[in-house]
Amino acid sequence: MLEKNYNPKDFEEEIYKNWEENGDFKPDMRSDSEAFSIVIPPPNVTGYLHMGHALDDTLQDILVRYNRMLGKKVLWQPGTDHAGIATQMVVERNLAKEGITRHDLGREKFIEMVWNWKAHSGGTICKQLRRLGASCDWSRERFTMDEGLSRAVLKIFVSLYKDGLIYKAKKLVNWDPKLATAVSDLEVVQKEIVGKMYYYKYPIEGEKGEFIHIATTRPETMFGDTAVAVSKDNEKLKHLIGKNCILPIVNRIIPIVADDHADPEKGTGAVKITPAHDFNDFEVGRRHNLPMINILNEDATLNENTPFEGLGTQEARQKTIEKLEELGLMEKIEDHQMVIPYGERTGVVIEPLMTDQWFVDAPKLAIEALRVVENGQMQFVPKSYEKTYFEWMRNIQPWCISRQLWWGHQMPIWYGPDGTIFCEEIEQQAQAKADEHYGKKVKLTRETDVLDTWFSSGLWAFSTLGWPDKTEFLDTFYPTSVLVTGFDIIFFWVARMMMMSMYMMKRVPFKKCYIHGLVRDEHGQKMSKSKGNTVDPMETIETYGADALRFFMAAMETQGRDVNLSDSRIAGYRNFATKLWNAARFCEMNECKYAKDFNPYDVKSAVNKWIVEKANQATSEVTKNLNDYRFSDAANTVYQFVWGTFCDWYIELSKPIFYGEDAEQIAETRATAAWVLDRILIILHPFMPFITTKLWDNTENREVKLIHAKWPEIKSADDDTQQIDWAIDLISNIRSMRASMNLPATAKLDVYLKDMSQTSISYLPQMEKIVCSLARLEKIEVFENGQEISKDMVQSVFREGLILIPLKGVVNFAAERERLNKELDTLNRNLQGYERKLSNASFVERAPANVVAEEKRRQAEALENKAKIIEALNRIKYL
RNA sequence: GGGUGUGUAGCUCAGGUGGUUAGAGCGCUACGUUGACAUCGUAGAGGUCACAAGUUCGAGUCUUGUCACUCCCACCA
Numbered sequence: 001m002l003e004k005n006y007n008p009k010d011f012e013e014e015i016y017k018n019w020e021e022n023g024d025f026k027p028d029m030r031s032d033s034e035a036f037s038i039v040i041p042p043p044n045v046t047g048y049l050h051m052g053h054a055l056d057d058t059l060q061d062i063l064v065r066y067n068r069m070l071g072k073k074v075l076w077q078p079g080t081d082h083a084g085i086a087t088q089m090v091v092e093r094n095l096a097k098e099g100i101t102r103h104d105l106g107r108e109k110f111i112e113m114v115w116n117w118k119a120h121s122g123g124t125i126c127k128q129l130r131r132l133g134a135s136c137d138w139s140r141e142r143f144t145m146d147e148g149l150s151r152a153v154l155k156i157f158v159s160l161y162k163d164g165l166i167y168k169a170k171k172l173v174n175w176d177p178k179l180a181t182a183v184s185d186l187e188v189v190q191k192e193i194v195g196k197m198y199y200y201k202y203p204i205e206g207e208k209g210e211f212i213h214i215a216t217t218r219p220e221t222m223f224g225d226t227a228v229a230v231s232k233d234n235e236k237l238k239h240l241i242g243k244n245c246i247l248p249i250v251n252r253i254i255p256i257v258a259d260d261h262a263d264p265e266k267g268t269g270a271v272k273i274t275p276a277h278d279f280n281d282f283e284v285g286r287r288h289n290l291p292m293i294n295i296l297n298e299d300a301t302l303n304e305n306t307p308f309e310g311l312g313t314q315e316a317r318q319k320t321i322e323k324l325e326e327l328g329l330m331e332k333i334e335d336h337q338m339v340i341p342y343g344e345r346t347g348v349v350i351e352p353l354m355t356d357q358w359f360v361d362a363p364k365l366a367i368e369a370l371r372v373v374e375n376g377q378m379q380f381v382p383k384s385y386e387k388t389y390f391e392w393m394r395n396i397q398p399w400c401i402s403r404q405l406w407w408g409h410q411m412p413i414w415y416g417p418d419g420t421i422f423c424e425e426i427e428q429q430a431q432a433k434a435d436e437h438y439g440k441k442v443k444l445t446r447e448t449d450v451l452d453t454w455f456s457s458g459l460w461a462f463s464t465l466g467w468p469d470k471t472e473f474l475d476t477f478y479p480t481s482v483l484v485t486g487f488d489i490i491f492f493w494v495a496r497m498m499m500m501s502m503y504m505m506k507r508v509p510f511k512k513c514y515i516h517g518l519v520r521d522e523h524g525q526k527m528s529k530s531k532g533n534t535v536d537p538m539e540t541i542e543t544y545g546a547d548a549l550r551f552f553m554a555a556m557e558t559q560g561r562d563v564n565l566s567d568s569r570i571a572g573y574r575n576f577a578t579k580l581w582n583a584a585r586f587c588e589m590n591e592c593k594y595a596k597d598f599n600p601y602d603v604k605s606a607v608n609k610w611i612v613e614k615a616n617q618a619t620s621e622v623t624k625n626l627n628d629y630r631f632s633d634a635a636n637t638v639y640q641f642v643w644g645t646f647c648d649w650y651i652e653l654s655k656p657i658f659y660g661e662d663a664e665q666i667a668e669t670r671a672t673a674a675w676v677l678d679r680i681l682i683i684l685h686p687f688m689p690f691i692t693t694k695l696w697d698n699t700e701n702r703e704v705k706l707i708h709a710k711w712p713e714i715k716s717a718d719d720d721t722q723q724i725d726w727a728i729d730l731i732s733n734i735r736s737m738r739a740s741m742n743l744p745a746t747a748k749l750d751v752y753l754k755d756m757s758q759t760s761i762s763y764l765p766q767m768e769k770i771v772c773s774l775a776r777l778e779k780i781e782v783f784e785n786g787q788e789i790s791k792d793m794v795q796s797v798f799r800e801g802l803i804l805i806p807l808k809g810v811v812n813f814a815a816e817r818e819r820l821n822k823e824l825d826t827l828n829r830n831l832q833g834y835e836r837k838l839s840n841a842s843f844v845e846r847a848p849a850n851v852v853a854e855e856k857r858r859q860a861e862a863l864e865n866k867a868k869i870i871e872a873l874n875r876i877k878y879l
Numbered sequence: 880g881g882g883u884g885u886g887u888a889g890c891u892c893a894g895g896u897g898g899u900u901a902g903a904g905c906g907c908u909a910c911g912u913u914g915a916c917a918u919c920g921u922a923g924a925g926g927u928c929a930c931a932a933g934u935u936c937g938a939g940u941c942u943u944g945u946c947a948c949u950c951c952c953a954c955c956a
Contacts, residue, residue, distance in 0.1 A: 006916095197956080217955050262956080266956060268956075278956090338954090339955070384883080387882085388882090388952095391881095391882065392951095488951090491951095522890085524891085555903095556892080558892080558893065560884080561884090561892085564892080566904085569891075569905065572918090574918070579918080581915085581918095582916035582918095583915060583916080585915050586915035587915085590915090630895085632892095632893070633893085636903075640903090655914085732922095735921060735922065736922060738922085739910075739923075742909095745910075745911060745921080746911095776913080826900075830899085837937075840936060840937085842937095845936075846935090846936045847936050851937090852936095855899085
């Protein structure tokens with residue numbers, strides 16, 4: 001028995017527990033059916049579920065549940081990411097509360113603390129995913145720092161190194177001074193700010209009173225200047241090329257070089273060159289073989305190569321300006337709009353710094369990763385995202401993979417006493433190689449750097465399935481079927497998975513990549529903590545249930561567009577669930593029981609034939625849309641069928657049957673209603689797994705659980721639905737007349753149909769009862785030819801004929817005239833359209849014959865109807 | 880500067896291959912306690928599909944241009 005009210009909180013968690021405990025999410029490895037697999041984009045172990053996850057994981061769960069019901073062997077592989085920077089920061093923050101830093105503990109102790117933290121506080125998000133209904137196989141949950149996945153990391157690292165695709169280099173990298181580590185280009189965000197532009201001058205060597213004028217936003221970097229560049233095309237300044245100038249304060253002699261980097265239009269036309277602290281200057285330095293002077297410490301304070309050792313960049317900037325002013329070299333300071341790089345995680349200004357780092361030769365790995373997208377082995381959905389992918393991959397830079405952190409995969413690199421590098425999976429091997437190399441036992445020191453988190457994430461598609469071991473899961477589920485993720489992650493993750501997989505597996509990691517947009521607030525604003533417009537999905541689930549949130553995500557997911565969150569809309573889908581709940585209660589109350597030997601294609605009554613056909617139409621539409629990843633179309637089809645067809649019409653049409661006497665019809669309708677409800681539960685299950693399961697289990701002795709129920713294969717009976725469609729149309733028309741004439745809903749009317757076709761007339765005997773019931777009529781009859789239309793009959797055009805309602809003297813003629821005139825207006829407007837087209841000779845000549853014929857038919861019908869309305873108007877003209 | 884999208888009802892958005900009177904949810908108006916449901920029902924109002932030109936018998940849909948906005952990449956002189 002169903003409770004009166006739909007209350008998702010009462011059953012959602014319980015149902016999930018039942019699935020998980022019964023192993024319903026595990027693939028049946030004994031089955032020989034087709035495999036379907038998805039690896040979850042691993043959330044950070046520190047993370048909490050946000051609306052972006054809710055969207056991403058709902059879409060995945062829909063695909064997973066749908067494919068499971070198709071009878072495939074389905075694996076949704078879950079897990080979390082160790083999230084190097086994020087996790088280290090969380091634990092360090094906790095330590096800071098006790099006034100200690102990680103350095104007080106030492107590396108080993110600190111890492112132990114991180115593992116402790118993970119054991120106690122990590123993985124909240126996995127619990128939240130369960131609450132959302134995600135049917136992942138949790139027994140296979142993985143973590144990027146697991147033993148197995150770490151082995152995969154070591155193996156692929158060594159392989160890449162030995163293939164020359166990983167190398168160490170001293171390069172200018174993005175340096176996060178707060179964390180004291182290198183970060184990748186992608187972890188840097190550019191922010192626009194209003195800063196200052198400083199203008200000052202350097203004296204020219206040996207030419208008293210001659211200066212070269214410089215403009216910069218960072219005067220304090222002048223201590224790293226090793227040249228000034230001027231374009232050779234700069235008419236005003238090119239005479240200075242080849243001379244030297246004197247770097248003030250430190251009085252270093254530096255050359256003035258010719259380089260096109262110096263744009264004559266910008267600034268003063270002369271650029272100070274600081275090769276060790278600017279990416280462009282670095283290139284200039286290389287071209288002119290300039291020395292590099294590093295002026296910063298790891299924490300971005302100035303170092304011993306400057307007069308302001310120990311000062312931060314801001315203070316040093318102030319001091320530099322003061323000093324230049326003292327020397328009379330400062331000229332002016334202007335406000336200047338500029339873009340400054342910040343660390344994505346730490347929010348501090350990123351400094352380009354010369355350091356030893358490790359790089360992956362991404363341009364080489366990109367070749368294969370590009371090829372398999374170009375030739376369609378991996379397809380983006382929507383396709384347009386491949387442009388984004390191509391654009392980035394074709395311009396890819398070497399990927400800096402070393403991080404000066406503690407939490408992460410420590411690189412399998414050992415250095416010999418003279419710095420020779422030994423790269424092996426385990427220390428013993430490296431030791432053996434080293435001993436052989438040196439011809440004696442030597443002491444090795446291990447590289448302290450760890451790998452960028454995305455390095456291990458890049459292996460996710462195969463490392464989670466057991467690689468490097470040969471496993472049944474790897475054989476069965478690799479390549480995975482589809483990857484579902486946001487467009488913001490294409491570079492970070494999709495591209496890297498493609499490169500790593502093509503390198504190691506020689507096969508794509510996934511055959512399709514479905515890309516969705518961002519979840520925004522209801523006015524399309526990006527959600528952010530600082531704006532205070534974030535919404536916690538757990539609270540939404542608490543209020544409306546997981547099913548409502550999931551359905552919302554599906555219904556709003558149209559390919560390639562962002563999803564705007566809307567509380568009222570989520571409430572609407574909660575209402576939809578309530579509606580279904582009540583429909584199920586209706587079925588229950590009317591003893592609509594699932595009948596084992598019921599054959600929907602054998603039903604006799606027009607109403608039942610109609611709903612079976614409509615159910616099949618809806619099913620095939622949902623199937624098609626899901627196959628095409630058209631989530632919103634799929635969801636809307638189910639919604640429309642449940643509410644607009646089943647509840648609004650079928651249930652209403654079944655009432656006169658249930659309250660009537662015909663036992664045979666009652667029995668058939670009960671069985672049909674139960675069958676349709678089951679069908680609804682099946683096709684709705686991927687979207688709303690909880691309520692559908694709850695209602696499914698309300699029927700005793702089910703042969704299968706809904707989660708494993710078979711997705712229907714459509715056998716169209718091609719049943720004629722026109723009779724019921726006609727009745728529905730008729731009922732709607734009568735209701736509309738009733739409303740516009742302000743007739744009380746309770747008044748039972750007589751209705752006549754005039755000038756109807758033979759087909760329509762043939763429908764009437766069967767449809768009479770339901771029309772009378774739903775339109776609240778006393779009787780409905782054919783208006784015989786030759787009968788006189790009386791003045792107190794209101795009339796309205798219905799298809800090829802007229803609906804007449806005698807009102808026995810209560811007609812409000814003014815209202816009736818108004819209503820008829822409105823009908824007339826509509827007809828005239830349509831007629832104009834038809835006439836315009838048909839009077840156009842080239843339309844008649846060139847448009848397809850069926851289009852022209854249809855237009856003619858409409859015109860003829862409209863003309864006839866117009867005549868009838870005019871006649872009716874004339875009849876009551878003066879009343 | 881390079882690239883990518885978007886502009887349709889009061890709001891948020893659908894409208895694969897051009898073809899009836901352009902749809903949905905929410906909101907709004909009127910009526911309604913009809914034996915599943917007021918988290919509801921019935922009926923209704925509301926749109927020059929950003930603008931301009933073009934292709935076509937026919938354009939919300941295709942082409943070009945204009946305007947406005949979004950996002951991504953690059954850019955610290």
